[in-house]
Amino acid sequence: MVDASRWMDQLADEVEFKALSIPGTGGTFSYNYTNSNPSWYKQQTLTLDEQWKLGIRAFEIVSERPSDGTTSLGTENVKCNKQSMGVTVANVLNTLLTKVATPNADGDVTETAVLILTYQPEGSGRGRNASTYASSLKTLYDGLNATQKAQIIQYTPTLTLGQARGKVMIFCRLNQRDESDGGTFAAATTTLAGTNITLIDGCGTGKDRWGARGYKVNGNVAYDA
Numbered sequence: 249m250v251d252a253s254r255w256m257d258q259l260a261d262e263v264e265f266k267a268l269s270i271p272g273t274g275g276t277f278s279y280n281y282t283n284s285n286p287s288w289y290k291q292q293t294l295t296l297d298e299q300w301k302l303g304i305r306a307f308e309i310v311s312e313r314p315s316d317g318t319t320s321l322g323t324e325n326v327k328c329n330k331q332s333m334g335v336t337v338a339n340v341l342n343t344l345l346t347k348v349a350t351p352n353a354d355g356d357v358t359e360t361a362v363l364i365l366t367y368q369p370e371g372s373g374r375g376r377n378a379s380t381y382a383s384s385l386k387t388l389y390d391g392l393n394a395t396q397k398a399q400i401i402q403y404t405p406t407l408t409l410g411q412a413r414g415k416v417m418i419f420c421r422l423n424q425r426d427e428s429d430g431g432t433f434a435a436a437t438t439t440l441a442g443t444n445i446t447l448i449d450g451c452g453t454g455k456d457r458w459g460a461r462g463y464k465v466n467g468n469v470a471y472d473a
Contacts, residue, residue, distance in 0.1 A: 252303035257358045261410025265403065270362060273299055274304025277333035277340075279325050289329040296340075299348060306362035311337055312370050317383025319393055321365075324384075330370050338367070338388065344416050345399050360401075360412040365420045377421040382436030382447070385420060389443045402444035403438065418445045 251257070259268075275291035276299065283289070292299070311324040322338025344361045352358050355400075365385070369376045389397070401407070401415035422433055433449050436457070440447060 253301040254352055254358065255303050256305075256360065256409065256413070257356075259409055261408060261413070263409045263411055264405075264409040265360075265409055266405055268409070269303075270301055270306045270364065271304045272308065272364075273304055274308045275328055276309055277335060278328040280330060280333040281328040283331045285329075296343065298464045300374065303467040305360065307340070308364040308366060309337065309340055309473040310366045310368045310405055311369060313377070314384045315380075317380045318387055319384055320388040320435065321384035322382070322388040323392065327368065327370075341388070341416070342396075342444060345396055347425040348416055349399065350413050357414040360415050360417070362417045362419065365418065366424055367420070376423060378434055379432035379439065381422060382420075382432075382439040385445065386439050388444065391438075403446055408470075417465055420445055421448045423449060456466075 255402055275289075276296060277292070278290050279292045281290045285455065294302070299307070308329065309326045311321070311326055314324060318401070318438055320338065321457055322336055322341065324337050325332040326335050326337060326340060327333065341363060344363055347398060348359045348361050349357060350359075367376075367378070367381050392400075398416050401417055403417050403419070422436060433447070
């Protein structure tokens with residue numbers, strides 16, 4: 249029987265990442281949600297560790313942005329319907345970087361993970377600004393040590409599992425489809441150049457999640473994966 253917590257152990261390095269169906273959770277930390285309408289907003293009942301042990305490898309979290317782009321996005325609380333879920337963006341990233349770097353019983357590093365960052369303004373006066381969000385994300389990235397930065401890998405259509413082992417892919421959903429961003433998506437793309445973080449333009453709403461298709465990635469039509 250395959251151990252779900254180590255299912256990637258069973259796959260050859262040559263397998264292309266795009267050929268895999270990666271189990272994932274939306275609102276990964278919503279199991280902590282206690283505000284109104286939990287049946288609507290509480291998408292998960294298992295903790296992150298429990299999800300990981302079941303083989304989940306893609307994790308979506310929602311946050312606001314700092315008011316100042318020089319402040320790390322890592323300081324922002326992960327939210328569900330504007331309620332803090334008790335962890336920060338930095339907490340989540342650090343946890344995943346640690347998990348994928350943990351070797352199996354044979355001493356081999358075999359796992360990879362996907363972190364999906366969803367930017368959701370709360371109407372608190374900060375407004376949607378993809379450029380400032382990206383600057384805060386860049387500040388978070390710049391604060392990582394060299395080992396952690398080396399663990400951030402960018403998705404490409406030819407990426408293999410062997411190349412992705414021990415690494416985390418970060419996808420950032422900056423704005424919703426048909427939503428004007430005042431041209432800041434282009435600025436965000438420039439800001440995050442060289443970080444191996446993939447930006448997604450025109451994603452679905454918080455309610456339809458990944459219902460839309462054909463997202464733009466780094467200013468171009470998304471890869472057909």
